[in-house]
Amino acid sequence: MSNEAPFSLRAKRVWVAGHRGMVGSATIRRLAQEDCEILTSQGVDLRRQSETDAWMERERPDVVIMAAARVGGINANNTRPGEFLYDNLMIAANVVEASRRLDVGKLLFLGSSCIYPRMAPQPMSEDALLTGPLEPTNEWYGIAKITGLKLCEAYRRQYGCDFISAQPTNLYGPNDNYDLKGSHVIPALIRKFHEAKQAGASEVEIWGSGAPKREFLHVNDLADALVFLLKNYSGDQHVNVGWGEEISIADLAELIAQVVGFRGSLRYDRSMPDGAPRKLLDVTKLSALGWRPQIRLREGLGDAYRWFTANEKEAAPA
Numbered sequence: 001m002s003n004e005a006p007f008s009l010r011a012k013r014v015w016v017a018g019h020r021g022m023v024g025s026a027t028i029r030r031l032a033q034e035d036c037e038i039l040t041s042q043g044v045d046l047r048r049q050s051e052t053d054a055w056m057e058r059e060r061p062d063v064v065i066m067a068a069a070r071v072g073g074i075n076a077n078n079t080r081p082g083e084f085l086y087d088n089l090m091i092a093a094n095v096v097e098a099s100r101r102l103d104v105g106k107l108l109f110l111g112s113s114c115i116y117p118r119m120a121p122q123p124m125s126e127d128a129l130l131t132g133p134l135e136p137t138n139e140w141y142g143i144a145k146i147t148g149l150k151l152c153e154a155y156r157r158q159y160g161c162d163f164i165s166a167q168p169t170n171l172y173g174p175n176d177n178y179d180l181k182g183s184h185v186i187p188a189l190i191r192k193f194h195e196a197k198q199a200g201a202s203e204v205e206i207w208g209s210g211a212p213k214r215e216f217l218h219v220n221d222l223a224d225a226l227v228f229l230l231k232n233y234s235g236d237q238h239v240n241v242g243w244g245e246e247i248s249i250a251d252l253a254e255l256i257a258q259v260v261g262f263r264g265s266l267r268y269d270r271s272m273p274d275g276a277p278r279k280l281l282d283v284t285k286l287s288a289l290g291w292r293p294q295i296r297l298r299e300g301l302g303d304a305y306r307w308f309t310a311n312e313k314e315a316a317p318a
Contacts, residue, residue: 006231007106007162015039015061017046017095018068022175022219023110023168027065030223036063047087052094056102064099064107065226066092066148070141081140088144096151100161108230109152111167111238113215113279114142123244123282126167126237135276153236166229169242169281173219173300174307178315186216186301189253190308191316193260202264204257207272210250215242215280218300221293228291242281243293249274259301 014031018024019040031038044055046068070087092109099107116124117132129149134142152163172186180188189206196204225241233239247255253266295303308315 007234009034009036009063009227009230012036012062012105013039013060014063014065015041015056015059016065016067017041017091018066020175021067021069022171022173022177023222024065024067025175026173026219026223027067027226030220030227034227046094047090049090049094049098053098053101056095056098060102062105063230064095064104065230066095066107066109068095069110069112069145084140085144088141089147092144092148092151096148096155096163099163100155100159105162106230107152107161107163108226109148109163109165110226111149111165112141112145113167113169113281114138115146115149115167116142116279118276122278123280124240125282126240126285129238137273137275149238156236162234164229164233164235165238166226167238167240167281168222168225169215169217169240170279171217171219171222172304174304176219176304176308176315178308185214185249185252186256186304187308189256190260190301190305193257193262194305194308194312195316196264197260197262203267204262204264206249206253206266206268208249208268208274209270210253210266210268211248212274212276213246213248213278213280214252215244215246216252216297216300217242217293218295218303221295225286225291225293228289229286232289237285239286239289240281240283241286242283244281244283244287246278246280247297255298256301256305259298259305 014036016024016027041055045051068091116128118135120128149165152165155161155163176187177183178187178191192204
């Protein structure tokens with residue numbers, strides 16, 4: 001296999017694993033601009049090696065984008081550690097090994113900012129990986145994702161596979177998860193503020209103190225970065241994908257309230273965990289390659305809220 005960039009997607013069969021999720025669906029929208037054939041694996045349980053192997057042997061993708069994962073917020077990670085560890089380990093192992101065996105031309109694996117140590121120096125560079133303990137509330141997901149990144153690195157080293165990894169920051173946008181038991185902070189707040197506005201409520205409860213700072217990237221920007229990396233990057237180390245800018249949860253909540261049009265007060269439930277105090281990515285490496293995001297936070301939140309209101313019945317079942 002050639003490990004030289006640039007890599008062409010022209011006339012390639014590109015499999016987006018996890019096509020129904022937020023990242024997968026955004027990636028498919030972005031790939032529609034490329035001269036390639038898009039493959040999806042409807043109904044295939046990627047946790048099962050036999051199903052994964054059979055599908056890949058039949059379809060023979062040239063390129064694999066690994067957007068499939070079991071994902072969720074702090075509560076989901078905390079209460080379902082076995083699922084988060086096992087499911088994500090198996091998905092990574094099965095797809096990466098089948099891709100090696102079938103001589104897939106290029107594979108891109110997606111990590112998570114949970115891979116970095118809880119107290120990593122901010123902003124977090126790619127070199128921060130494995131330099132300290134993980135955040136306990138999402139270590140199960142983080143460990144699975146670290147294993148996936150390292151599997152790609154190991155396969156490059158041992159087999160010469162052109163397998164790369166991207167490390168996105170916190171994402172939001174169309175097709176996000178709005179289930180309050182398992183969602184991340186932006187969809188959870190959009191739904192809470194929307195329902196409070198509809199009900200005429202005077203107050204909305206926010207989990208935690210509001211003090212932690214987070215970085216957010218619209219999923220359409222991530223999809224564009226993934227296509228860019230497929231074409232222009234080939235290396236052992238994962239690449240951070242983000243804005244390089246952060247906002248406190250309290251300021252984020254105020255901004256979402258404005259976007260939604262909720263005019264009541266905010267009450268912080270300090271009995272709920274905050275998670276890591278800061279999670280900001282150092283995006284120097286990706287910027288040097290020539291890519292920058294385009295969608296500012298307020299604009300992106302407006303887009304996410306429009307999608308939610310247009311799909312509320314499916315996105316937020318009672």
